Amino acid sequence: MDNRPIGVFDSGVGGLTVVKEIHQTLPSESIIYVGDTARVPYGNRSAETIITYTKQIIQYLLDQNVKAVVIACSTASAQALEVVKPLFPIPIFGVIEPVSQASTTLTQTQHIGIIGTKGTINSQAFPHTIHRLNPHLKVDSQACPLLVPCIEENITSGLILKNVLHLYLNKFITPSMDTLILGCTHYPVISDAINQYIGREINLLNPGTYLAETLRHELLTQSLQSDRLHQSVYQYYTTDEPSNFIAIADNIFSQPISSLTQKINLI
């Protein structure tokens, strides 16, 4: 038994969808969340920059005595996970591997799609991971850089979102594709709109769901799970002044966390 918290970090507010999944799967685990809002978005930044930011935040979480770290940001998972894993003495998890594993099992047509930020898509991290697991699958990727700004503007339905989805998905979603990975933590917020736009049954995979399952399994294996009766505590930190983070968390992610969020200085 180990009641120390799990560190979760994301470039901004999006990782709250991952926190939600961890909470559902592991309700006794405490979480310390860092949203790097002073430097969001990571999506279009270079690998070098993202690795620097990731190291700083993991070190901060380690200083808070976390027992494990979840990189909830797809871009940072894609660009930094393998580099930072050997540098720290605790398990570090990314969001790419678990959902990639699930996608290879779930697809019947052998054709998987991935949508994400430019950084995640350009990194080819999802296709590489999926092809390592099964080189015979067809994998297509599509960067959707307008989706995060839309979601943060609370545009989660309606004409603008429909047009933006059309721009990215019209030619991308083909009849043979039966599995689509939501390769950015913001996207689960608009999964209904994406489902509606596609208009037929498709496996819409939220990486947070599979990350939480992997985390549950690993904590158990390494005897790091919290006591079942442990009263979990959630703490939220941002690297910029938290009002914008709180507003988006409240309005869009339906997680009222205002009283809990504090600013920290990383740089």
Next chain:
Amino acid sequence: MDNRPIGVFDSGVGGLTVVKEIHQTLPSESIIYVGDTARVPYGNRSAETIITYTKQIIQYLLDQNVKAVVIACSTASAQALEVVKPLFPIPIFGVIEPVSQASTTLTQTQHIGIIGTKGTINSQAFPHTIHRLNPHLKVDSQACPLLVPCIEENITSGLILKNVLHLYLNKFITPSMDTLILGCTHYPVISDAINQYIGREINLLNPGTYLAETLRHELLTQSLQSDRLHQSVYQYYTTDEPSNFIAIADNIFSQPISSLTQKINLI
């Protein structure tokens, strides 16, 4: 005569619209441009953070021996100009004051509109400046946070942009408004689409135009202007790896600057 360069900085690529205006008005002046692409966008950040970034970049420009600095970013002009002006031994210009002055002269109906990022609009810098010049004018503001992502996605015409403009401008532009300030450096790129959306004659003011005029006047007054025969040199620096900056500069701002852009480390 003073052939030292002018420093121009912006949070990203948007300030290139200001460089364009300075180049047209002052073709003999050399420019050192810094795009803070590692920390873009400034729009939703706190004043404290923006002031820190602004100080760092002005110090960097000063170390490059500039004779003056232009803060091409509306957000930084709004939140940081007055704080940083007394801290440095060279003239520092922002983009708020010159266009605000022009708007008060140009409006016939006494009704001015301003569009910009959340940070600029929340700061109230344009209305405060305009009301200091003429307290009787009616001034309305509208934050348009989706416009920059659209422009950087090369969506500068068509249905999505029209819907986004409708979202922000439909109720905002009233018949009595005859002057609209483009309060973000990206917006001049879509001035045609904005004009077309509004569908009637309106003064669409690009802050860069009036900044360049102010700069010309001040350099002359303080005997800081370059020799007319001076061969101007343009240098571009970014704080993140420059490929994305170069792509947007080439495609959207029609300024092919690839060979000239280098990364610098500020943090």
